[in-house]
Amino acid sequence: MQVETATTQTEAPATPVLLTATAATEVRRYIEEQGAAESAGLRVGVLPGGCSGFQYGLNIEDEPGEDDMILESEGIRLFVDPFSLQYLNGTEIDYVSTFQGSGFTFNNPNASGGCGCGSSFTV
Template sequence: MITISANAAKRISELVGEDGNVAKMMRVAISSGGCSGFQYGFSLDDQRREDDLVFERSGIQVVVDEVSLNLLDGAELDYVEDLIGSYFSLKNPQATSSCGCGSSFAI
């Protein structure tokens, strides 16, 4: 299961609601790469795949494929705004270490 913070739900709603945007949901996926072995990927999508699991909050949907969910179970998706910028962030309890920028992790 993935938890979606109020900030993340609000920002996804804004992105999906932009004029001309056909995307209906946010996709969170994990791929190999980055300096720690795995990296997070965030994208807007307009279609669900057969192996997707759907998580909802405040009317928005976040989809995650089964393979990625195995590495994300218990994570919280958040949207952070600070001095260096704004970005989606995952607080992943399964990650044993992460790189300095937080975009890649190890298990």
């Protein structure tokens, strides 16, 4: 008798964190306004806190940290630390403008819930 075993393999997205073209345009604008170095990039992070357990963090930095994964999306360098990467894998970052305001939004397939402010999430 032959027994077949089924295996499933989950593949990581080609780029674990993606910027939309609109978000990349805004990041470029911020980098230019700050007069950042050519090596500058966008730090994308997850921090404990917020009303749902975790919150997103974005910051322009001149250089990556020692243990950062350096990604590229839409011509922008992204610096992501290992802790954050586990929660951000497959996340798309967009920039939206509405009558109520404008800002970056996160479409995170790892989030199981969030809050009304859109800046914190649960996994």
